[in-house]
Amino acid sequence: TGTLSTQTHPWLTDHAIAGTPLLPGTAFVDLALHTGHHTSHPHLEELTLHTPMLLSGSPLDLQATLTPPHDGRRTLTIRTRPHTTTPDTTTPWTTHATATLTTTTPTDPGVDLTVWPPANATAIDVDDAYPLLAEHGYTYGPTFQGLTAAWHDDHHTYADITLPED
Missing domain, CATH: 3.10.129.110 (Polyketide synthase dehydratase)
Incomplete structure (x- = not known):
């Protein structure tokens, strides 16, 4: 509680x-x-x-x-x-x-996550991710803006996310 x-x-x-x-x-x-x-x-x-x-x-x-x-x-x-x-x-x-x-x-999810990024995954440009999300009504302030890289394959999306130091 x-x-x-x-x-x-x-x-x-x-x-x-x-x-x-x-x-x-x-x-x-x-x-x-x-x-x-x-x-x-x-x-x-x-x-x-x-x-x-x-x-x-x-x-x-x-x-x-x-x-x-x-x-x-x-x-x-x-x-x-x-x-x-x-x-x-x-x-x-x-x-x-x-x-x-x-x-x-x-x-096992069927994906070898010991290889990073996962084999056969394609990089996604994340430079404009937060402004694009904001245009669609999704607000991510500084605490939640840790996305640094992303990849996708036919079934999954993978991401590198860094937490703020504080």
């Missing part, structure tokens, strides 16, 4: 679609992997996004729950509701994502 707020984490507003800040999909991956590492289920087999997590400026109570282990898997559910300072049992939770966490490494 926790509280998520653009007032305490203003960098979250750097990711917006059509002017509305929302939690990026990679943050759900990070939440899932963090939970998995603390519960001996460190591998993410599947992640399904159900509802965007809108970051309107009002704090959100965040809840991550797990089912009991079954066949080496656990289901994670990530929910929010408007933040309250008193115990609240009446405000419903919004489910944003569900994930399957496992104890075993996921199966």
Whole structure:
């Protein structure tokens, strides 16, 4: 459990679609992997996004729950509701994502990632990526502008992404 707020984490507003800040999909991956590492289920087999997590400026109570282990898997559910300072049992939770966490490494994706960039992948020019995305309503502020190179093949897109030092 926790509280998520653009007032305490203003960098979250750097990711917006059509002017509305929302939690990026990679943050759900990070939440899932963090939970998995603390519960001996460190591998993410599947992640399904159900509802965007809108970051309107009002704090959100965040809840991550797990089912009991079954066949080496656990289901994670990530929910929010408007933040309250008193115990609240009446405000419903919004489910944003569900994930399957496992104890075993996921199966091979069929691509040899020990060779980088992957064999038979074609380079993509990323110099104008962020201005082009902005023209289509996708805003990536400085915190989320780490794309340095990209490639694609018939089935996948690959990217080099560098996180800001701070």
